Every structure is written in structure tokens, then in C-alpha cells.
Amino acid sequence: MTEQNYVLSIFVENRPGVLSRIVGLFSGRGYNIESLSVAETMEPDVSRLTMVTKGDAVIIEQIKKQLNKLINVIKVYDLTGTNYIQKELALIKVHAKSEGRAEILRIVDIFKGKIVDVGQEHYTIEITASKDKMTAILNLLKPMGIKEIVRTGIIALHR
Amino acid sequence: MEFTGAQILMKVLKEEGVDTIFGYPGGAVLDIYHALAQTDIRHILARHEQGAVHAADGYARATGKVGVSIVTSGPGATNAVTGIASANADSIPLVVITGQVPTHLIGNDAFQEVDIVGITRPCTKHNYLVTDINDLAKTIKEAFFIARSGRPGPVLVDIPKNISASKAAYKLPGEIKMRTYNPTYKPNLKQLRKIVDLIKSAKKPLIFSGGGVTISGGSEELTRFVTRTQVPITSSLMGLGAFPGTHPLWLGMPGMHGTYRANMAISNCDFMLAIGVRFDDRVTGKTDVFASNATIVQIDIDPTSIHKNIPVEIPIVGDCKVSLEELNKLLDEEDFNHVKEKRQPWLDDIEKWKSTNPLAYQAGDIIKPQFVIEKLYELTGGKAIITTEVGQNQMWAAQYYHFEKPNHFISSGGLGTMGFGLPAAIGAQVACPDKTVIDIAGDGSIQMNIQEMATAVQYGLPVKVAILNNRYLGMVRQWQELFYERVYSATTLDHNPDFVKLAEAFGAVGLRAQKSSEVEPVLKEALSTKRPVIMDFVTEREENVYPMVPAGAPISQMLLV
Ligand SMILES: Cc1ncc(C[n+]2csc(CCOP(=O)(O)OP(=O)(O)O)c2C)c(N)n1
Numbered sequence: 195m196t197e198q199n200y201v202l203s204i205f206v207e208n209r210p211g212v213l214s215r216i217v218g219l220f221s222g223r224g225y226n227i228e229s230l231s232v233a234e235t236m237e238p239d240v241s242r243l244t245m246v247t248k249g250d251a252v253i254i255e256q257i258k259k260q261l262n263k264l265i266n267v268i269k270v271y272d273l274t275g276t277n278y279i280q281k282e283l284a285l286i287k288v289h290a291k292s293e294g295r296a297e298i299l300r301i302v303d304i305f306k307g308k309i310v311d312v313g314q315e316h317y318t319i320e321i322t323a324s325k326d327k328m329t330a331i332l333n334l335l336k337p338m339g340i341k342e343i344v345r346t347g348i349i350a351l352h353r
Numbered sequence: 354m355e356f357t358g359a360q361i362l363m364k365v366l367k368e369e370g371v372d373t374i375f376g377y378p379g380g381a382v383l384d385i386y387h388a389l390a391q392t393d394i395r396h397i398l399a400r401h402e403q404g405a406v407h408a409a410d411g412y413a414r415a416t417g418k419v420g421v422s423i424v425t426s427g428p429g430a431t432n433a434v435t436g437i438a439s440a441n442a443d444s445i446p447l448v449v450i451t452g453q454v455p456t457h458l459i460g461n462d463a464f465q466e467v468d469i470v471g472i473t474r475p476c477t478k479h480n481y482l483v484t485d486i487n488d489l490a491k492t493i494k495e496a497f498f499i500a501r502s503g504r505p506g507p508v509l510v511d512i513p514k515n516i517s518a519s520k521a522a523y524k525l526p527g528e529i530k531m532r533t534y535n536p537t538y539k540p541n542l543k544q545l546r547k548i549v550d551l552i553k554s555a556k557k558p559l560i561f562s563g564g565g566v567t568i569s570g571g572s573e574e575l576t577r578f579v580t581r582t583q584v585p586i587t588s589s590l591m592g593l594g595a596f597p598g599t600h601p602l603w604l605g606m607p608g609m610h611g612t613y614r615a616n617m618a619i620s621n622c623d624f625m626l627a628i629g630v631r632f633d634d635r636v637t638g639k640t641d642v643f644a645s646n647a648t649i650v651q652i653d654i655d656p657t658s659i660h661k662n663i664p665v666e667i668p669i670v671g672d673c674k675v676s677l678e679e680l681n682k683l684l685d686e687e688d689f690n691h692v693k694e695k696r697q698p699w700l701d702d703i704e705k706w707k708s709t710n711p712l713a714y715q716a717g718d719i720i721k722p723q724f725v726i727e728k729l730y731e732l733t734g735g736k737a738i739i740t741t742e743v744g745q746n747q748m749w750a751a752q753y754y755h756f757e758k759p760n761h762f763i764s765s766g767g768l769g770t771m772g773f774g775l776p777a778a779i780g781a782q783v784a785c786p787d788k789t790v791i792d793i794a795g796d797g798s799i800q801m802n803i804q805e806m807a808t809a810v811q812y813g814l815p816v817k818v819a820i821l822n823n824r825y826l827g828m829v830r831q832w833q834e835l836f837y838e839r840v841y842s843a844t845t846l847d848h849n850p851d852f853v854k855l856a857e858a859f860g861a862v863g864l865r866a867q868k869s870s871e872v873e874p875v876l877k878e879a880l881s882t883k884r885p886v887i888m889d890f891v892t893e894r895e896e897n898v899y900p901m902v903p904a905g906a907p908i909s910q911m912l913l914v
């Protein structure tokens with residue numbers, strides 16, 4: 195069976211240890227976590243996780259059921275194949291000597307990013323993008339020399 | 354009025370109907386034991402925390418009630434882990450209370466501190482650390498609710514010393530309703546309806562039942578269903594006893610050491626109703642060819658058990674008993690008389706498999722382990738509660754003792770924990786004082802929790818231990834013989850203790866049989882003794898368990914005697 199990425203939106207009780215139950219489930223059963231982002235919802239006792247996981251259809255079915263089986267999990271939504279918005283935030287510190295600066299600014303502009311820090315030899319770019327756009331901008335910036343990067347993992351919401 | 358946390362704990366335990374606790378004290382549970390002494394709850398002091406938890410487990414399996422265990426922090430808690438994991442693997446309801454260091458010391462590497470909630474997260478159904486005394490009562494009540502509902506399992510509650518020692522007001526917690534946990538008991542009726550039609554149209558139908566039937570209390574309903582539909586039935590190790598083992602439609606256990614006819618029936622059936630089973634690899638062998646000609650319907654209360662190892666055509670989430678009740682209602686309008694003819698060739702096949710390759714062994718002067726179990730079955734009229742250790746002894750017990758009733762075969766199936774049988778027998782005997790309780794043991798396994806003989810003697814529990822003494826870690830030796838060029842690496846037990854003397858040293862009765870003719874007298878004497886007994890059956894050393902399906906092979910490819 196073919197493997198692909200799945201985007202899960204998981205509502206959990208906001209309590210100590212809940213995240214470790216989820217992460218432990220994945221490591222214990224050999225499932226993949228491609229990315230994970232977590233924060234409180236409007237209800238302070240509920241957190242929402244967006245997880246990207248990889249596997250074939252049978253494994254994903256099992257993952258969803260195993261997640262639902264955890265006592266602290268309220269609900270699991272599989273956004274894969276549905277109509278949803280997904281975004282990821284990244285901070286990218288890229289080499290920027292005078293000759294390359296204009297090119298970097300152009301790329302950042304096209305992708306509606308921002309320069310949030312400027313140094314002697316670098317720019318730090320803030321960019322919010324979908325997965326595809328993120329890949330595209332990283333490909334364009336790579337030749338300039340990416341010094342450091344930090345990404346949040348995607349968050350996703352039904353339309 | 355205010356109560357200590359320990360007193361509040363006792364109040365909730367009483368509320369939950371707890372009459373017996375299996376435990377072991379220590380610093381972090383001093384307050385709890387102090388409060389316990391002021392109640393009428395019976396406490397059984399095990400000799401090792403693993404023994405305490407297995408005993409609570411045996412109690413739970415014999416009664417269907419929640420078993421309760423209390424142990425101290427640190428080593429007390431880690432000693433309990435094997436017991437907890439064993440119960441978890443077999444879906445047994447337990448509430449295990451562990452002491453913990455005071456909340457202000459948590460995370461400090463304090464004396465006897467371990468993160469037992471972290472350690473047991475993957476081997477409990479759920480667990481809690483209580484950090485506020487005002488949450489205590491509700492947490493305990495929730496623990497019981499979770500342990501016994503849905504697919505049951507062990508729940509651990511870690512109580513820091515300052516929580517059990519400090520005081521608060523007690524308010525009886527109301528009924529537990531949980532936002533995030535609400536198991537599905539009632540099956541989808543439309544799906545159930547399909548089963549009836551499939552059974553009627555099938556030429557080679559088969560029922561494969563498991564521990565879920567026993568746990569749900571659905572044994573009678575299962576028997577009624579089978580009798581009514583006249584479909585042959587096999588059940589996993591965990592399911593033994595839920596259907597009478599002497600019934601003409603009974604095929605015996607399937608899988609690695611299953612009967613020839615059960616494995617052949619699975620491999621050839623065209624319809625399988627799987628109920629309360631999870632298709633463990635010890636049952637399925639090579640999964641792609643498991644029941645590959647069959648339309649499979651699976652009923653289970655735990656959705657994760659469905660589609661996990663074996664793809665099924667019709668998945669049904671629901672309680673086994675409720676589902677069987679509903680099915681039986683549907684059957685009222687059905688007539689199965691005419692299907693019998695159509696099925697006759699199938700029943701003939703099964704009969705042929707049975708007669709060509711029955712369970713068999715060569716009897717002789719040297720004691721055959723199978724012979725001991727056959728005799729035991731005869732002499733107890735199949736009515737004893739049998740617990741087992743793990744290894745060959747366990748498989749022979751499953752093959753040669755024909756269980757008539759549920760809750761009478763108590764064995765560590767999922768985890769296969771050596772050392773389970775004796776403490777589990779103690780728990781079962783506490784629960785059923787008037788029953789004969791026998792641990793069918795191996796000489797290796799029995800040494801893992803032999804200290805519990807002291808518990809049996811202290812509380813006057815007349816459990817019987819039948820050691821099939823082959824001076825080997827027999828099951829491992831069997832694999833070495835068959836698949837590792839007979840290199841008996843670390844499986845020889847040439848330095849066993851004298852089990853008769855050992856029994857006597859514990860204050861129990863020790864008996865020995867060295868040849869076949871001595872088996873019956875020893876069994877008779879043991880069974881008529883009102884004290885705990887160890888029977889040492891000196892058996893054939895290199896007897897193997899057959900049939901045997903090599904790991905990963907199709908179950909139709911069995912090594913036979
Ligand atoms: C705690 C534990 N350790 C190791 C094993 C692996 N194991 C499975 S069967 C077995 C041999 C058991 O020997 P014995 O109790 O003498 O039983 P026999 O097979 O000889 O009847 C071993 C070591 C186990 N199941 N449990």
C-alpha cells in the first residue's frame with residue numbers, strides 16, 4: 195500500500211502528561227510524526243494539536259483509532275483530502291552580503307514574507323506559507339546559503 | 354468533618370464494593386495502611402508486589418470484579434509493573450494504588466521516587482497522579498469506572514504521601530460521566546443482520562471466539578448462539594471455557610499449538626464470525642493466508658482490535674454479550690433445519706481432521722505431562738479453576754483440560770508471564786474459597802514467584818500447585834531442539850530445589866510422583882487435602898508440545914507428533 199502524509203487535528207484535554215501519552219503512543223507503536231504543533235483553544239481546558247503523520251491507509255486508520263482510545267483525547271479529525279487551510283511559520287536566517295541582498299528582498303516580497311532582523315552578513319526572514327510555498331521559498335533561498343532555520347510545523351483548519 | 358486522604362480513599366473503595374485488597378506496605382503508603390486497618394476490607398499480604406498484582410488479577414478473572422492492589426513508591430511500584438502489564442495485555446480490570454513521595458519532592462530524585470505514571474503509561478488503560486486532595490475521591494471513582502467499562506484494563510493511581518496524610522472534606526462523588534470516554538456497547542443492528550444471512554448461506558461457517566466473550570459475561574449467549582446455528586467453534590487461549598469444551602461442535606484451540614482440526618477449519622472456512630478476539634500472531638501464523646477463503650465478520654468493543662492484523666469484511670463495534678443477545682433475538686425468526694444438509698460435508702471434513710490427527714502422546718512408565726493433565730481433568734470432573742504458568746505446561750493445560758465454564762481458565766495469554774500462575778491461583782482461591790484451584794506449573798516458572806507459597810499458607814488458602822518438572826525451560830528448549838540445532842543454551846535446570854522439601858519448609862504439603870502409576874494417587878491425595886500442596890511430577894524431559902506451527906508459517910502447516 196502506498197504511504198502518504200496525513201494531516202490530523204486532535205482535540206485533547208489540556209492536562210499534564212497528555213502530550214506525552216500521544217507522543218508515547220507514536221514511538222511505542224512505531225508510527226511517524228512528521229510535524230506537530232500544539233496550543234490551547236478558546237476553551238482553556240482543551241488543546242488542539244495539528245499533526246502530520248505518514249503511513250498507508252491501514253496504519254492511518256489504526257493511528258486514528260489508537261488516538262481516540264486514549265482517555266484524554268476528545269476528538270480526532272482527519273483533514274486529509276478535505277478542504278482545509280494549512281499554514282506554517284518559519285524563521286530563516288540567510289546569508290546576505292551586499293551583492294545578494296536585492297535578490298533576497300525580491301524573493302521575500304514575492305512570498306509576502308518579512309525581514310525581521312538584519313545583521314552584517316545575514317537577514318532573518320519571517321515567512322508564513324503553505325507547505326508547497328514553503329518548499330518553494332526554501333529552494334530559492336538555498337543557493338544564498340541558509341545559516342539556520344526554525345519551523346513550527348503546519349497548523350490546519352477546515353474551511 | 355474532615356478526613357485524611359487515606360480515609361477518603363477507603364470510603365471510595367467501600368463505595369465501589371471492594372472487599373479484598375492484595376498489597377504490600379511501605380513508607381509512602383503508611384497512612385493508607387493505617388486507614389485500611391480501620392476498615393473491614395480484607396488485606397492479603399503478598400510476598401512480592403508482582404505477586405500482589407497477579408493475585409488481584411486472578412481475583413478479577415475468577416469473579417469478573419475489579420481487582421485492587423496497593424503498593425508503595427519506588428521499588429514497590431516498579432515491582433508491580435509486570436503484574437500491571439500482564440493484566441493490560443489480557444484486558445483485566447484492576448485498580449492499582451501506588452504510593453508516591455510528597456508532592457514537593459517530586460522530581461527531586463527523592464528516596465524511593467520513580468515516575469511510575471511515566472513508566473506505566475504504555476501498559477495501563479489509563480493512569481493518574483493525584484496532586485490535590487480535593488481530586489482524590491473523584492479520581493479513584495473514575496479509575497474504577499475506566500477499569501471495568503468498555504474493554505477493561507488496569508488503571509494506576511499514584512498518590513503522594515502528603516495527599517494521603519493531609520485532610521479535606523469528603524463529598525461522595527456523583528456518577529462518573531466522562532467527556533472523552535464513552536465506550537460503544539450496542540452494535541449496529543443492520544450489520545448484525547448480515548451475520549444471520551451469511552451464516553445461512555455459508556457452506557463452511559466457523560465461529561472464532563475469544564476473551565471478550567468471557568469478560569463481557571456472554572458465555573451463555575454464545576452457547577445458545579452456537580447450539581441454535583450449529584456452527585462449529587474454536588476459541589483463543591483467552592476464550593477457553595466460554596464455550597463448553599466437551600460440546601460436539603467444539604474444535605479446541607487454534608494457532609501455534611492449536612488442534613489440527615481447529616487450524617484446518619480456519620484455513621478452509623468460507624465464513625468466520627470472530628467475536629471478542631484480536632487475532633494475536635500466536636493464533637494467526639502467516640496473516641495473508643489466515644482464513645483467506647472466508648468472509649470475516651468481527652465483533653469487538655475495542656475499535657483498535659478490528660482491522661489491525663486481519664482485514665475483515667464486516668466490522669462491528671460492540672459488547673460481545675450485548676451483540677450475542679441481539680443476534681439470538683434475530684435467530685428467533687430463523688429456521689436452520691434446512692442448512693444442516695448443506696453443511697454436512699463441512700462437518701464431515703472436520704470429523705475427518707479430528708480422527709486423522711487428534712491430540713495424542715505416547716504413554717509409558719515415565720510420566721507424560723499430558724497424562725498428568727488428563728488425570729487431573731478426570732479427577733476434578735473438569736470443575737476446577739485452573740491457573741497456569743507459561744511454557745509447555747500452559748499449552749498442555751489448554752489442550753488437555755476441557756473447560757466447561759468461563760472464568761475457570763486463568764492464564765497469562767497476551768504477555769506470557771512466567772510466575773503468574775501461583776499468585777493468580779491465590780487470588781482466585783480468595784475469591785472462590787469453596788472451589789478447587791490448581792496452578793499447572795513448570796519447574797522454571799514456579800521459581801519466579803514461589804515465595805507466594807508463604808501467602809497461601811498464612812491465609813489458609815488450599816491452592817494446589819502441579820509442577821510438570823522436566824528440568825528444563827521446556828518451551829524454549831523445544832524451540833532450540835526444532836529450530837536451533839539442539840543447542841540447549843541456558844535452558845537446562847539441573848539445580849532445581851527439592852520441591853517437596855520446599856513445600857514443607859513453607860508449611861505446605863509436598864508430594865512427588867516419579868512414574869505414571871504414582872500420578873493418580875498423588876493427585877487424589879492433593880485434592881483431598883485442605884491445605885496448600887505442591888505436587889512434583891517428575892516428567893519425561895524432552896516431551897514436545899504438538900501440533901506446532903513454526904513462527905510465521907501458515908497455520909495449516911503444522912508439525913505433528
Ligand atoms: C518472565 C518470563 N521470562 C522469560 C520467558 C520466556 N519463556 C517462555 S516459556 C519459558 C520456559 C518456561 O519453563 P518452565 O516454567 O519450566 O515450563 P515448561 O515449558 O518446561 O513447561 C521461558 C523462559 C517468559 N515467558 N516469561
Ligand SMILES: [Mg+2]
Nearest residue numbers: 795796825827
Ligand atoms: Mg520446565
